[in-house]
Amino acid sequence: MKKDMQGLIKEAKKIIDKRYKNNQSVVGCAVKTKSGKIYTGVSINAQKINLCSEWITIGQAFSEGDSDIEMVVAVRKYEDKTYEIYPPCALCRELYVTYCPKADVIISEKKMIKADRLLPHAWKKKK
Ligand SMILES: [Zn+2]
Numbered sequence: 253m254k255k256d257m258q259g260l261i262k263e264a265k266k267i268i269d270k271r272y273k274n275n276q277s278v279v280g281c282a283v284k285t286k287s288g289k290i291y292t293g294v295s296i297n298a299q300k301i302n303l304c305s306e307w308i309t310i311g312q313a314f315s316e317g318d319s320d321i322e323m324v325v326a327v328r329k330y331e332d333k334t335y336e337i338y339p340p341c342a343l344c345r346e347l348y349v350t351y352c353p354k355a356d357v358i359i360s361e362k363k364m365i366k367a368d369r370l371l372p373h374a375w376k377k378k379k
Contacts (some may be wrong), residue, residue, distance in 0.1 A: 259323050261282070263290055265319065268335075269329070275297060276361075278328055279328045281293050281306050283321055285321055287320070293305050306326055306340060307347060322366075323358065337367040340359075340370060346374065353367050
């Protein structure tokens with residue numbers, strides 16, 4: 253499990269290294285699905301709206317019909333080439349609770365937590 257975690261962090265760093273653009277794409281995300289496939293993506297930051305890398309990456313997996321999300325991580329890259337693992341923002345927590353509540357979310361170099369524990373007592377849409 254720990255190996256998977258480090259491997260996924262590495263993938264998120266790899267994609268943000270490749271696509272980093274100051275003020276436009278600063279966070280990289282890696283998502284592992286139950287199929288074993290890894291998807292990566294970056295944040296898109298416009299003038300007023302920042303679209304989290306998690307939405308971009310999970311959207312890619314969903315578009316491939318691979319929606320059983322097992323593990324996710326987002327890594328912020330700074331201009332000085334240092335990294336920080338980003339715990340998910342509130343909108344991403346809602347995304348996880350809605351689509352993958354049992355996914356493991358990496359929130360630091362050494363810590364992983366189940367998505368549904370990041371947003372307790374979540375509001376759920378009634379059908
Ligand atoms: Zn977010």
